[in-house]
Amino acid sequence: MTQTLTTAPRLRIYKSSPELYDAMMALSTASSKDVDAELAELIKIRASQINRCAFCLDMHTRDARKHGVTEQKLDTLAAWAEAGDIFDERERAALALTEAITLLGHDGVPDDVYERAAAAFTDRELGQVIAMAVTINAWNRINAAVRTAPPRR
Template sequence: MTARSTALDADVRRAMQSVSAAAKRGLGDPALAELVQVRASQLNHCAFCLDMHLTLARGHGVRERQLDLLAAWEESGAEFDARERAALALTEAITVLTPPGSGKGSVPDAVYEEAARHFDAPRLAHLIALITAINSWNRLMVTRRIPPGSTEW
């Protein structure tokens, strides 16, 4: 598979980077931000973003065991605390808006309410923005077939 285009328009790239950076700053927890971005990238099959955010996660002190078990976080016992679980559940609900067979695209109230228990309103807004941003990045990179480690994006 080869890349379909070499670079994003500079204005688009800067705007996307600004949204991502603002969301991360507002969340205030770089390790959690990386866990969320890795999980969304797993769901979206974005090798470029997985490669990038796994490296960043390690740099922010995310434990290797958490990274190893992230795809099965719901079944991983106490490996993820309640706050991380709430963020990961919200990540999955936003990333996969339409549950199989439901016929509707929405974030379940229980998932949103659990996240709201663990994040104050500004941090919850930044978490939602971060999840939205990584989903946008994933779609840009997957659609354009940008390979892991590429500098041409």
């Protein structure tokens, strides 16, 4: 039995449930505090790549460019672990943690991934990075469920 998938939008969820949008925006604002804008966009893009959220990828790659993320980083982000020194240690730690949170399995976030991030960030920053990864995953899942598509330009 095969499934047929379409890309037609399903529900304009933010119109039908505006309080959801408001709550998600509040969570996004809270998770963004004290996180470098470039790093924040890398986190959002990487989770959105894994979750295949075209709407979020479109938005956050544009935002990343505005915040000065290089084309080389954007071009290699999907393979950041193999990209040599293109990404610094804080970015690599945040991306590893983002992937572990996004692909969360029965064993949770591996100790080595968490410890790497804990060594790279203050407790405050680590909490914000975790919250940012959780928040973009929530946005991705909402948009995937209702098939929010990026606008054509």
